[in-house]
Amino acid sequence: MAKATSKTSNLTPKKVADSKTVMTELIMPNDTNPMSHLMGGYLMRWMDIVSAICAGKHCESHVVTAAVDHISFQNPIYLGDVITLEASVTRAFNTSVEIYVEVFANNIKGQQPRRCNHAYFTFVALDDKKKNPVQVPPVLPLSNEEQQLFDSAARRRELRLILSGRIKPKDATLLRQFFTDL
Numbered sequence: 447m448a449k450a451t452s453k454t455s456n457l458t459p460k461k462v463a464d465s466k467t468v469m470t471e472l473i474m475p476n477d478t479n480p481m482s483h484l485m486g487g488y489l490m491r492w493m494d495i496v497s498a499i500c501a502g503k504h505c506e507s508h509v510v511t512a513a514v515d516h517i518s519f520q521n522p523i524y525l526g527d528v529i530t531l532e533a534s535v536t537r538a539f540n541t542s543v544e545i546y547v548e549v550f551a552n553n554i555k556g557q558q559p560r561r562c563n564h565a566y567f568t569f570v571a572l573d574d575k576k577k578n579p580v581q582v583p584p585v586l587p588l589s590n591e592e593q594q595l596f597d598s599a600a601r602r603r604e605l606r607l608i609l610s611g612r613i614k615p616k617d618a619t620l621l622r623q624f625f626t627d628l
């Protein structure tokens with residue numbers, strides 16, 4: 447059972463840039479629905495893959511997807527578009543890490559750039575037997591944006607642990623503090 451608070455790891459902290467992962471795909475006919483838009487499920491698959499690679503690099507271990515925060519589709523992606531998926535670690539807890547993934551699209555000429563999606567994925571690091579969760583290295587945020595994502599990650603973690611029934615709302619101290627301070 448998850449704890450509301452997470453232990454501090456003894457491992458050496460790693461920079462966000464050390465595991466940042468970028469993936470590019472060309473949208474082909476097989477990837478689209480009858481309107482020639484990219485199927486949402488295919489996009490989610492690529493988001494899962496790029497995030498898993500990022501998490502694996504940060505944790506230097508096998509990882510499994512434990513949770514995906516809500517994904518909304520802001521702009522359609524069309525047949526023939528080129529999409530770029532960028533995944534970065536925001537924060538590490540005890541055996542889990544949160545990865546932020548953003549999806550951008552443009553046409554093959556590099557025109558009409560659009561930011562299409564973003565989501566937060568949670569991965570759990572596993573030992574070499576791919577069985578038991580293992581401790582993960584902390585994240586060392588450097589820029590202001592990295593620091594903001596790092597700080598807010600602890601609140602997002604509490605929310606997803608409540609929604610998955612792993613902690614009780616009364617134990618979500620950071621979230622309660624956040625709303626009290628508004």
Ligand SMILES: CC(C)(COP(=O)(O)OP(=O)(O)OC[C@H]1O[C@@H](n2cnc3c(N)ncnc32)[C@H](O)[C@@H]1OP(=O)(O)O)[C@@H](O)C(=O)NCCC(=O)NCCS
Nearest residue numbers: 447448452510511512513539540541542568570579606610
């Ligand atoms: C994810 C999984 C390894 C967790 O196993 P578990 O026995 O519940 O392990 P624990 O209770 O020790 O939790 C391990 C970590 O997972 C986190 N976790 C588990 N479920 C979570 C959820 N729904 N949301 C966010 N974090 C979650 C816990 O908070 C804990 O993180 P922490 O150590 O950083 O605090 C296990 O549920 C599993 O194997 N699930 C299937 C994964 C899978 O098949 N994914 C899709 C294909 S890759």
